[in-house]
Amino acid sequence: MSVTNRLIYLPLGGAGEIGMNCYVYGYGPEDRERLIVVDLGVTFPDMDTTPGVDLIMPDVSWLTERADRIEAIFITHAHEDHIGALGHLWPRLKKRIYARKFTAAIGKLKFDEHGLPLDVIHTVEPRPSVVEAGPFRVQFVPIAHSIPESSSLIIDTPAGRIVHSGDFKTDPNPVVGEGWDEAAFRAIAAEAPVKVLMCDSTNVFSPHVGRSESTLADPIHGLIANAGGMVVATTFASNVARLKTLAEAGRAAGRSVCLLGRAMQRMVKVAQDTGVLTDFPPTIPSEQATEVSRQNLMLIVTGSQGERRAATAQLSRGRYLGLELKEGDLFLFSSKTIPGNERDVLRIMNSFSEMGVDVVDDTNGRYHVSGHANRPDLELMHEVLRPQMLIPMHGEHRHLREHARLGEQRGIASEVVTNGMMMDLSGDTPEIAEYLETGRLYLDGSVLIGARDGVVRDRIRMALNGHALITVILDENDDPLGEAWVELMGLPELGKRGQPLAEAMEAELTQFLETAPAKLLRDDDKTEEAIKRIVRQVSVEEIGKKPEVTVVVSRLMSE
Amino acid sequence: MSVTNRLIYLPLGGAGEIGMNCYVYGYGPEDRERLIVVDLGVTFPDMDTTPGVDLIMPDVSWLTERADRIEAIFITHAHEDHIGALGHLWPRLKKRIYARKFTAAIGKLKFDEHGLPLDVIHTVEPRPSVVEAGPFRVQFVPIAHSIPESSSLIIDTPAGRIVHSGDFKTDPNPVVGEGWDEAAFRAIAAEAPVKVLMCDSTNVFSPHVGRSESTLADPIHGLIANAGGMVVATTFASNVARLKTLAEAGRAAGRSVCLLGRAMQRMVKVAQDTGVLTDFPPTIPSEQATEVSRQNLMLIVTGSQGERRAATAQLSRGRYLGLELKEGDLFLFSSKTIPGNERDVLRIMNSFSEMGVDVVDDTNGRYHVSGHANRPDLELMHEVLRPQMLIPMHGEHRHLREHARLGEQRGIASEVVTNGMMMDLSGDTPEIAEYLETGRLYLDGSVLIGARDGVVRDRIRMALNGHALITVILDENDDPLGEAWVELMGLPELGKRGQPLAEAMEAELTQFLETAPAKLLRDDDKTEEAIKRIVRQVSVEEIGKKPEVTVVVSRLMSE
Structure with missing residues (x-):
């Protein structure tokens, strides 16, 4: 009896969104494929759709139901949208x-925080080292991105070679870590067809060839050299190359450099400990920074996206760890604002403006470059690898569609x-095998709660409508x-005729x-239904809106 | 006894924010100044800071307490951030x-909706017509903006001439309405020093000379002429000039034009009725649009900011008024996304992408121009009017500060x-007379509720923390x-050990x-305090967060 094997691909996160990457590959007979998982990332909540939530991650129930078929988990790089769910979902x-x-x-570090066994995490050397995982032979290929040691994966299967790009840019000189090596990628395609x-x-919507991280050194050095007061710069904590450029610019301007923010200190330490970061300028702790005159000090801080508890937001509210910004200081956002964070970032910029701090951001494109390949860079990758098929990932639907169009053109x-x-x-050609319900x-x-449990829906309703308890x-x-x-919560005390809303409801209910x-x-x-109807009706009359209503009817029985 | 008169300026909204403009001018003896009000605008709520709120407007209690001193209200133009509070606050x-x-x-129209007397609204001809309002002589000067008949105000006072720019750009050809007339503004300064x-x-942060509205006609005509399927375009409903350019481009491409969205239909009708809009191409109602073949149809629709109930969002969710977008259709955002609306707009773009609709936005700056003066245009205004003092308005703090710096440089x-x-x-020079508490x-x-009434704070807390009722x-x-x-609302049903959270609380409370x-x-x-403490403690143990808690203790007395 012959068995037909098939090669399958199933994104559980990251395809149709930017965030919570999780991709599954399988090979074997239908429904008995051996599986590997690439990345286990998170996405960040927002008040509009996920109030009160701490993190969002892919629903991996499809995987947990098939855990016996999983050979291994591969992580391409250490950005939170690729590794952030590891401690939560690995169990x-x-x-x-x-x-x-x-x-x-x-x-x-994450496993340690979660009390999970560290020995299940295996360190892999780059290609030509190979990880054998069931029918899969996986190699890590260094590629440039905005964090050290980002990797593409070569996934060799009995059905052929897959290249999983990971997050990348074609930057030959990313300052820290390996640059884009076109010859290496040509060799991959020459070795076996992709x-x-x-x-x-x-x-994919950025029309120009991406600029190199290394082009930022000159403008950043120039900016800081000309600064009079304290200089503070923020960027993504994991962008170790940028941290190095910033710190070197501070150093060159004769400033002591202080890193503020736990995530940033941790990234630099890990990068140094693992040997990917060398020659980082010496830094001083914050207690010492308070002793340095402002014109001799540079802070590099977390919170480029306006995160409320990060150093940038703390400094925008006033004194933080003994440090305080003043008239004539300079604050550099060496970062871009991720869509959805604009209001928070602008609020902070305005707070700095009120303090008299000069805020410089990346509006003119001088102080930040992206970690992702632009449209011509993607075309270069297509040309170099000459794949038979292209499946765009790591993008919202519009990105995937545009990218697929680019592939079709070739x-x-x-x-x-x-x-x-x-x-x-x-x-x-890629064929659709099945549509699965996926979730978050x-x-x-x-x-951990399911996105469809109704918990968040109820929070949003209370936020929009208020809550009346009867x-x-x-x-x-x-x-x-x-x-x-x-009892009312989140509702106006008085109705439009000036009467207390709760009393108006109580009168109607008593009657x-x-x-x-x-x-x-x-x-x-x-x-309960009748009470809710009355409460909503009084509300509409008195305040023009319908609150959420919870009714508790207690029945006392004689004993 | 001699009395010293003074000239005062007091922004109640719009200074330190973009939105809810409301500026007060006064002249007379201290605390007895006669007052005029310029603009009564609104700002729009967001889920982060004002969930459930419908509109935000300035707290005018300073004015209501001095209503007998107010001479008149002047409205510079019909954008909601300048006129939107008129119906709510006029009473x-x-x-x-x-x-x-x-x-x-x-x-x-607003007064009519609110059942307010129409005859208090007086139509003024532009300068040289003058409105006498106590010590003030006010003239309306036509100036270009993104809505018809926007005006600067010349406010002549015994202490000298004030020019209140209103929203403006220095566009000599704004397609609809009067263009920027440099000579007229030079004449204003020549007539009396400003x-x-x-x-x-x-x-103020846009470094290049602003482009004219009229430059959009060619690219928009080109885009629509080359479209194959249905064409849909959105822009701000009040941008009558843009509506005209879009409709003419549709017409030139042999398409029937249909306006969707009440706000847009109303704006066009008012513009035609008042004679500011002539030669608008004929339009067809939506019932008729469903009969037209897609390649012969163009819709111009509301909702460029992703507003949930507007036509753009409706179309992104599927059929709307019998119309539905399909593979090969074109959707043009002839607009920019206001900070904070990015997520909503992107969500819609992705929905269109899923339908196979090609979305064109203004990333390349071809299909939209701003209604506001850029930095060099502001400098031109400074040069033309040569004011003794400059007070920037209509901006966040960072805009005002940068603008003031520009003035100082001159x-x-x-x-x-x-x-x-x-x-x-x-x-x-401008002197600070007093700091007032202002609000929203x-x-x-x-x-109407006060921003500090705690209502919205409670909603945000319920959204973040959930609500437990005991x-x-x-x-x-x-x-x-x-x-x-x-009873729990917006809280996980089960704690981390799989036990129902409500039962865990009840057990502790009963004990x-x-x-x-x-x-x-x-x-x-x-x-109540003890109960709250227990509920929070159980919550922290079971789900790792502290809910809002409402306790109702009923005491039954024997009768």
Whole structure:
């Protein structure tokens, strides 16, 4: 009996969104494919859609139901949208993890925090080293990005070679870590034809060739050399190359450099410990920074996205760790604002403006470059690897679609594949094998809840509509004991005629309880429904909106 | 006895923010100045800071307490951030309103909706017509902006001439309405020296000379001429000039044009009725649009900022008024995304992408120009008017500061003045007369609430933390009747050990009630406090967060 093997690809996160990357590859007979997982990332919540949530991650129940078929987990690099869920979701998968040295070190810090076993995280050397994982032979290929040791994966399967680009840019000189090595990628395609390229799509709408990280040194040195007061710069904590450029510019201007923010200190330490970062200028602790005159001090701080608890936001509110910005100081955002964070970042810029601090951002493109390949850089990757098929990833739908179009223009069979679309890549073109329901998990405090549990929906409703709580006590004869009691939260105290809203509700409810037929009051559901209707009706009349209503009917039985 | 008169300026909104413009000018003896109000605008709420709120407007209590001193209200133009609060706040002020014809017509529509008297809105002809308002002589000077009949105000006072720029750009050919007339503004300064210029600061960070609205016709015509399927374009409903350019481009491409969205239809109608818009191409109603083949149809729709109920968002969700977008259609955002709206707009773009619709936005700057003066245009205004003093307005703090710096560079006495700073402009430089507490009013449903009433704060807390409701019934001996009852909203059902959270709370509360000393249970506040403490403690253990807690203790007395 012959068995047909197939090669499948299934994104569980990251395809149709920028964030929470999680991609599954499988090879074997249908429904018995052996599986590998690439990346386990998180995405960040926002008040509009996920108030109160701490982190968002892919729902991996499809994987946990097939845990026995998983060979290994591979992490391409240490950005939170690729590694952030590792500590939260690994206990559901419990498989060996492979990553390069720096990434593995970050992973181990997370495992340590979660009390998980460190020995399941394996450090892999770059190609030609190979990890054998069932039918898969996986190699890590160094590629430039905005964090050290980012990697593309070569995934060799019996059905052919896959290149999973990971996050990348074609920067030959990224300041820290390995640069883009075109020859190495040409060699990969020469060694074996590339059947499928899964490719980063983030910057497909950026029309110009990406600039090198190394081009930032001159403008940043110039800016800081000319600064009079204290200089503070922020960027992404994991952009170790940028931290180095900033610190060197501070140093060159005769300033003592102080790193503020735990994430940043940790990144630099791990980068130094693992040997990926050398020659980082000496830094001073914050206690010492308070002793340095402002014109001799440079702070490099976390919080470029306006995060409330990070150093940038703290400094914008006043004194932080004994340090305070003043008239004539300079604050540099060596970063771009991720969509959705604009308001927070602008609020901070205005606070600095009120202090008399000069804020410089990247509006003119001088003090920041992206970590992702622009459109012509993606075309270069297509040309270098000449894949038979292209599946865009790491992008919202519009990015994936535009990227697929770019592939089609070159004659590559390209397909827009979003989370939950299982693709059969065994043939010459990507075929849809199955559509799966995929979801998201929310870390909420210390528990993981499903995105569809209704918890967040209720929070949004309370935020939009307010919450009215009604308590009614009935005796064994269904007669009301006392009057209805109304508590309001998030609702105006007074209605439009100046009458207290709660009193207006209580009056109507008391009248209802006095006159309602015993049969109705005997029925909990009907009583609750009637009370809700009255409360909403009074609200609409008094304040023009319908609150969320919770009714508690207590029935006291004689003992 | 000689009395010293002074000239004062007091922004109540719009200075230190972009939105809810409201500026007060006064002249007379201290605390007896006669007052005029310029603009009564709104700002729009967001989920982060003002969930559930419908509109935000300046707190005008300073004015209402001095209503007898107000001479008149002037409205510079019909954008919502200048006129949007008129219907809501006028009943508190009840003064004559002056505006040009188009603006007055929009104001009357608002008054009509609010059931307010239309005859208090007076239509003013442009300069040389003069409105006498106590010590003020006010003239409306046509100036280009992104809505018809925008005006600068010349405010002549016994202390000298003020020019209140209003929102403006120096566009000689804004397609609809009067263009920038440099000679007219030079004449204003020649006629009488300008003591103070209050000046729009929105685009002070835009380094290049602003482009004219008229430059958009060619690219828009080209884009639409080459489109194959249905064409849909969105822009700000009030940008009548853009609507005309879009409609003409559709018409030139042989398409029937349909306007979707009440705000847009209303703007076009008012513009036509008041004669400011002529030669607008014929349009067809939506019922007729469904009969037109897609390649012969163009929709111009509301919702460029991703507003949930506007036509753009409706179309992104599927069929709307019988119209539906498909593969091969074109959607043009002839607009920019206002900071804070990025996520909503991107969500819509991705929905269109999923439908196969090609989305064109303004990333390349071809299909939209701003309605505000850029940095060199502001410098031109400074040069033309040569004011003695400059007070930047219509900007966040960073805009005002940068604009003031620009004025200082030219030797103009410039001052950053934010909401609540009362300035004495009687002398040669702006002097701070007083700092006032200013605030915001929220329209919430049908009532106006103060920003500091705590209503919105409670909503945000419920959204972030969830809400736990505890009901406890005590008898006349302070003994519990039945057990404590817990209702949860916006909280996970299960704690981290898989136990229902409500049950865990109830168990602890029941134990507390059974063992609490009678003295404690006799005290409502102490009982409530103890219950809250227990609920929070169980929550922290079970789910790692502290909910908002509402406790209802009912005491049943024997009758």
